[in-house]
Amino acid sequence: MVQFHPVLGSLKSYEAGKPIELVVREFGIRPEDVIKLGSNENPFGCSPHVTERIRENASQMYLYPDDSYLDLKNELSLKFGVAPERILPGNGSDQVLDFACRSVLSPGDSVLINRITFAMYKIYALQCGAKIHSTETVPHDLDAFLDLAKLLRPKILFLCTPSNPAGDALSKTDVYGFLERLSPDTLVVIDGAYMEFAAKKDPEKSLSPRELTDRFPNVFYTGTFSKVYGLGGMRIGYGIGDAELIRNLYKMRPPFSIANLSAFAATEALRRPEHVDFYLEKNLAQMKRYEDFALERELTWIDSYANFITLFARKNGKTSDEICRSLLRQGIILRDLKSYDLNAIRITIGRPEQNDRVLEALSKEFA
Amino acid sequence: MVQFHPVLGSLKSYEAGKPIELVVREFGIRPEDVIKLGSNENPFGCSPHVTERIRENASQMYLYPDDSYLDLKNELSLKFGVAPERILPGNGSDQVLDFACRSVLSPGDSVLINRITFAMYKIYALQCGAKIHSTETVPHDLDAFLDLAKLLRPKILFLCTPSNPAGDALSKTDVYGFLERLSPDTLVVIDGAYMEFAAKKDPEKSLSPRELTDRFPNVFYTGTFSKVYGLGGMRIGYGIGDAELIRNLYKMRPPFSIANLSAFAATEALRRPEHVDFYLEKNLAQMKRYEDFALERELTWIDSYANFITLFARKNGKTSDEICRSLLRQGIILRDLKSYDLNAIRITIGRPEQNDRVLEALSKEFA
Numbered sequence: 001m002v003q004f005h006p007v008l009g010s011l012k013s014y015e016a017g018k019p020i021e022l023v024v025r026e027f028g029i030r031p032e033d034v035i036k037l038g039s040n041e042n043p044f045g046c047s048p049h050v051t052e053r054i055r056e057n058a059s060q061m062y063l064y065p066d067d068s069y070l071d072l073k074n075e076l077s078l079k080f081g082v083a084p085e086r087i088l089p090g091n092g093s094d095q096v097l098d099f100a101c102r103s104v105l106s107p108g109d110s111v112l113i114n115r116i117t118f119a120m121y122k123i124y125a126l127q128c129g130a131k132i133h134s135t136e137t138v139p140h141d142l143d144a145f146l147d148l149a150k151l152l153r154p155k156i157l158f159l160c161t162p163s164n165p166a167g168d169a170l171s172k173t174d175v176y177g178f179l180e181r182l183s184p185d186t187l188v189v190i191d192g193a194y195m196e197f198a199a200k201k202d203p204e205k206s207l208s209p210r211e212l213t214d215r216f217p218n219v220f221y222t223g224t225f226s227k228v229y230g231l232g233g234m235r236i237g238y239g240i241g242d243a244e245l246i247r248n249l250y251k252m253r254p255p256f257s258i259a260n261l262s263a264f265a266a267t268e269a270l271r272r273p274e275h276v277d278f279y280l281e282k283n284l285a286q287m288k289r290y291e292d293f294a295l296e297r298e299l300t301w302i303d304s305y306a307n308f309i310t311l312f313a314r315k316n317g318k319t320s321d322e323i324c325r326s327l328l329r330q331g332i333i334l335r336d337l338k339s340y341d342l343n344a345i346r347i348t349i350g351r352p353e354q355n356d357r358v359l360e361a362l363s364k365e366f367a
Numbered sequence: 368m369v370q371f372h373p374v375l376g377s378l379k380s381y382e383a384g385k386p387i388e389l390v391v392r393e394f395g396i397r398p399e400d401v402i403k404l405g406s407n408e409n410p411f412g413c414s415p416h417v418t419e420r421i422r423e424n425a426s427q428m429y430l431y432p433d434d435s436y437l438d439l440k441n442e443l444s445l446k447f448g449v450a451p452e453r454i455l456p457g458n459g460s461d462q463v464l465d466f467a468c469r470s471v472l473s474p475g476d477s478v479l480i481n482r483i484t485f486a487m488y489k490i491y492a493l494q495c496g497a498k499i500h501s502t503e504t505v506p507h508d509l510d511a512f513l514d515l516a517k518l519l520r521p522k523i524l525f526l527c528t529p530s531n532p533a534g535d536a537l538s539k540t541d542v543y544g545f546l547e548r549l550s551p552d553t554l555v556v557i558d559g560a561y562m563e564f565a566a567k568k569d570p571e572k573s574l575s576p577r578e579l580t581d582r583f584p585n586v587f588y589t590g591t592f593s594k595v596y597g598l599g600g601m602r603i604g605y606g607i608g609d610a611e612l613i614r615n616l617y618k619m620r621p622p623f624s625i626a627n628l629s630a631f632a633a634t635e636a637l638r639r640p641e642h643v644d645f646y647l648e649k650n651l652a653q654m655k656r657y658e659d660f661a662l663e664r665e666l667t668w669i670d671s672y673a674n675f676i677t678l679f680a681r682k683n684g685k686t687s688d689e690i691c692r693s694l695l696r697q698g699i700i701l702r703d704l705k706s707y708d709l710n711a712i713r714i715t716i717g718r719p720e721q722n723d724r725v726l727e728a729l730s731k732e733f734a
Contacts, residue, residue, distance in 0.1 A: 002554045002585050003522075004470055004615045014622040019433035036430065045429040054428065054628075058421045061632060062412040062597040063403065066386035091458055091602075094621050102494070103371055120621070127469070127619065155370075187369045218369050230429040233627035235458075248371045252494065254461050254487070255381040259626050260600035261421070265428060 007107070007129045014119055018333050029331040035357055037348035038333040040164070040194075040308050042230030044282065044351060046265065047275035050231070053268040054261055065260040072263045075270040076238055081210045085243050088250055091257045093193055093224040093237025098124045099252040100220050100239070104155050104187050105130045112154040114140050116166055116340050118191060121158040130155070138302075138342070139168045142178040149182055156187045161207070162194040165337055165346045167304030169198045169205040176215075184218045187245075192221055193237075194306035196228040200280040201305050209240040217242035220249070227307060228276050229269040234262040283307050286349045293359055297366050308348045310337065315366055320345050323365045330361055374474070374496045381486055385700050396698040402724055404715035405700040407531070407561075407675050409597030411649070411718060413632065414642035417598070420635040421628055432627040439630045442637040443605055448577045452610050455617055458624045460560055460591040460604025465491045466619040467556050467587050467606070471522050472497045479521040481507050483533055483707050485558060488525040497522070505669075505709070506535045509545040516549055523554045528574070529561040532704055532713045534671030536565045536572040543582075551585045554612075559588055560604075561673035563595040567647040568672050576607040584609035587616070594674060595643050596636040601629040650674050653716045660726055664733050675715045677704065682733055687712045690732045697728055 017039030024031050037043070045051075073084040080087075090096035097120055105111070107129030113121050115134050122132050133152055135144040140159060149157060162169040179188065192207060199206035209221035221240045226232035236258055239249065258266075269275075290309045294301045300312040313320040320343050324336040335346040350358065384406030391398050404410070412418075440451040447454075457463035464487055472478070474496030480488050483505045492499055500519055502511040507526060516524060529536040546555065559574060566573035576588035588607045593599035603625055606616065625633075636642075657676045661668045667679040680687040687710050691703040702713040717725065 001551060002471060002612065003552065005473060008470060008615055008618050011618045013618065013620075016434040016622045017431065019431070019435075021433045021437070022435075039431050041429050041431065043429075045426060051425045051428070054425045055422045058418045058425075059412060061418070061421065061600045062408050062410075064384065064386070064406050064408065064593070064599040065602075066388045067383040068386075068389075070388070092621075092623060094623070098621060103375060104369060106372060124621075184368060185370065226431070232431040233428045235432075235623060235626045245369065248375055251375050251378045251380065253380075254459075254465060254491075255383050256459060256461070256599075256602060259602045259629050261628060262626055 007127060010126055011123065014123055015339050017335055018328070023328065023331060023333060027329060027331065034331045034333065035350065035354045036333045037350045037354065037358060038335040039232065040227060040306070040348045041232045042228060042279055042307070043348065043354060044230065044279050046230035047269060047272040049272050050265050050268045054265055057261060057264050060260060063260060065256050065258060065263055067255050069258060069263055072267045075267050079270055080240060082213070082240055083243070086213065086240055086246050088239040088246050088253065089258055090237045090239065092226065092235040093191065093222040093239070094120055095257060096222050096237055096239035096249070097121065097189065097191070099249045100156065100187065100189050101125050101128050101130070102252050103249050110152040110154040112145065112148055112152060112157040114158070114160065114163065116163070116342065117158065117160050118164045125156065138166055139163070140170055142170070142174055146178065146181055149186060153183070154186055156189060157182070158189045158191065160191040162198045162205070162305040164193060164306065165310060165335065165340060167302045167306050167308060167310050169305035171204050172207060173204070175207060179216050179219065186218060188216070188219045190219060190221045193224045193227055195223065196276065197280065197283065197307055198305040201284060205305055213241050217245060220245060225266045225269060228279060229266070231262070231265055231269060234259070234265050236262050236266040283349050286352060286355050289355055289359065290347065290349065293362065299366065308346050310344050310346050312344045314343055318365065319343055326365060327361050332358055332361055374494060377493055378490065381490055382706050384702055385695070390695065390698060390700060394696060394698065401698045401700065402717065402721045403700045404717045404721065404725060405702040406599065407594060407673070407715045408599045409595060409646055409674070410715065410721060411597065411646050413597035414636060414639040416639050417632050417635045421632055424628060424631050427627060430627060432623050432625060432630055434622050436625065436630055439634045442634050446637055447607060449580070449607055450610070453580065453607055453613050455606040455613050455620065456625055457604045457606065459593065459602040460558065460589040460606070461487055462624060463589050463604055463606035463616070464488065464556065464558070466616045467523065467554065468492050468495050468497070469619050470616050471554050477519040477521040479512065479515055479519060479524040481525070481527065481530065483530070483709065484525065484527050485531045492523065505533055506530070507537055509537070509541055513545065513548055516553060520550070521553055523556060524549070525556045525558065527558040529565045529572070529672040531560065531673065532677060532702065532707060534669045534673050534675060534677050536672035538571050539574060540571070542574060546583050546586065553585060555583070555586045557586060557588045560591045560594055562590065563643065563647065564650065564674050565672035568651065572672055580608050584612060587612060592633045592636060595646060596633070597646070598632055598636060601626070601632050603629050603633040650716050653719060653722050656722055656726065657714065657716065660729065666733065675713050677711050677713050679711045681710055685732065686710055693732060694728050699725055699728055
């Protein structure tokens with residue numbers, strides 16, 4: 001019998017947000033009546049110019065991608081002001097997170113994460129046989145990170161800012177102060193999946209990958225096209241770092257890891273910033289409706305620098321599980337944070353008419 | 368300074384077939400004048416119904432994929448007659464090959480491959496710190512595999528049939544006889560990327576993944592949509608095995624590893640077998656033209672069960688390198704097998720009008 005790697009015994013799978021297909025299958029609701037606000041997608045979709053580009057290029061699906069991904073890297077290079085050699089493209093930022101783990105971790109190495117954070121850091125690190133340690137608070141506590149780092153000498157430390165699934169964000173000053181005090185031997189992964197939202201709301205919460213990685217060669221910054229660019233289905237992300245760091249991480253990259261249509265879509269999306277601006281405006285205005293709702297009903301929420309809001313469900317002995325299941329039966333997909341050990345719901349800020357329906361449904365739950 | 372995993376020092380990157388973009392950039396040839404027959408893509412493209420489906424669904428790019436990939440697995444299940452639980456979808460068959468390596472290999476483990484074979488087996492195994500051993504002949508020599516397996520007790524053994532980049536194929540009888548004599552502790556990966564072509568040419572060279580994995584729970588069969596289905600750009604492959612094997616390999620799968628449009632494309636492609644039949648007919652007829660060409664000029668070639676032909680370049684002191692570079696300047700991309708230590712050229716069988724140009728150009732080289 002084939003003997004599997006011992007590490008497989010400790011692995012759990014990622015619990016993904018529920019897809020529309022599942023609600024259709026389980027509750028017999030028509031796809032067009034489902035409101036999907038559980039996965040922090042851009043509810044307005046991608047730019048219509050991107051859709052057009054894909055329609056025009058659909059006949060190219062038989063050709064392998066240009067494995068240099070030069071066009072995509074050149075556009076990212078323009079956006080961030082870093083040389084293309086400092087950019088590592090991936091099949092979602094997920095894949096570049098995986099490269100980071102596999103490039104430095106050996107079994108038994110320590111990895112340090114926030115108590116509540118994106119679940120894949122732990123999964124990828126466990127696949128490498130690493131030991132996971134975490135801080136104790138919901139928002140990132142950088143002093144706690146420093147204390148633990150001194151003790152554990154982690155090979156990797158993950159910061160997620162703005163934080164998923166909580167929504168809070170670190171300030172530039174705090175992050176720079178932290179990096180100056182941390183050992184340069186630790187690879188610091190800064191996951192900026194939601195950075196564009198933070199930059200819009202408060203420039204002090206905005207981190208520049210160029211500045212970060214110029215000053216700190218031990219920082220690996222990651223970004224994605226799944227959020228603000230509205231391309232979650234197409235699986236495109238990237239990592240930015242010092243040239244030497246990227247050269248090393250590149251060795252873990254399999255060829256052709258991004259589909260050609262995905263690379264076309266991301267390249268076109270970068271050329272259409274007006275769609276991003278439109279969405280960022282809408283997101284802030286619609287977020288306010290959820291804050292007002294929580295305020296009126298005296299619900300606790302976390303101030304969000306992203307495209308979602310985390311509401312605690314503790315009023316009237318309610319559980320997040322009950323609320324999410326009740327809304328799911330009405331065709332509304334939200335994210336229950338029970339699996340993160342929080343009695344809270346994470347709601348992606350939707351289009352105005354979607355938020356109407358969600359707020360109406362939530363009114364009944366919190367009546 | 369960040370210390371990288373020692374294994375990174377021994378890694379080389381895959382040398383991909385040249386993309387059209389490169390020929391355009393380097394030689395100033397118009398994209399529409401480039402003939403790309405270096406990567407074994409379906410030169411007729413995918414089914415027009417698949418292209419249509421992608422155009423219709425382009426507005427769905429903002430939604431994460433259904434991570435169960437149920438529709439795709441159901442169609443594959445119908446094609447192969449295995450339960451969906453025995454199917455592992457991947458971002459190209461590349462990704463499921465990587466899962467296989469990472470699920471069983473620890474540093475120092477042995478892996479056994481054919482002398483000339485798909486380059487990624489070695490790359491993924493080296494990423495796991497494994498030791499690579501190979502047989503000595505260009506076609507697969509199953510007796511040599513057995514002898515070496517007894518000696519080395521490899522954790523994984525890779526068979527590629529039809530073989531890339533050589534084109535020869537193993538017979539059903541030989542493979543079954545081999546598997547019966549091999550230790551069931553070895554995971555046998557059978558890469559059937561080109562199996563549809565073999566099945567068309569000679570049913571005795573066709574392996575059924577269901578029969579194989581029903582009888583041998585240590586076999587992992589892999590397939591792809593990049594070849595006969597004409598979807599190389601979209602990165603979709605799959606693995607088939609015994610339910611327990613798949614359950615284990617599934618643990619290495621990151622969420623959403625296939626783009627949603629890619630999954631739609633593959634699902635639709637499986638529903639349109641007539642396009643595959645059309646291509647398989649054309650491929651055989653056009654292959655004959657290359658065989659006739661080689662026969663007339665007394666060139667050596669390998670009888671091919673795939674969508675390419677491997678011609679040896681040894682006539683008149685020619686090198687494969689010279690020939691490939693000369694054709695590249697004319698806008699014709701072929702694959703030089705120099706990096707496989709063969710003075711040979713691998714030519715994807717193209718559309719009739721493409722083959723006209725290639726044969727004309729080759730005539731001058733072998734004049």
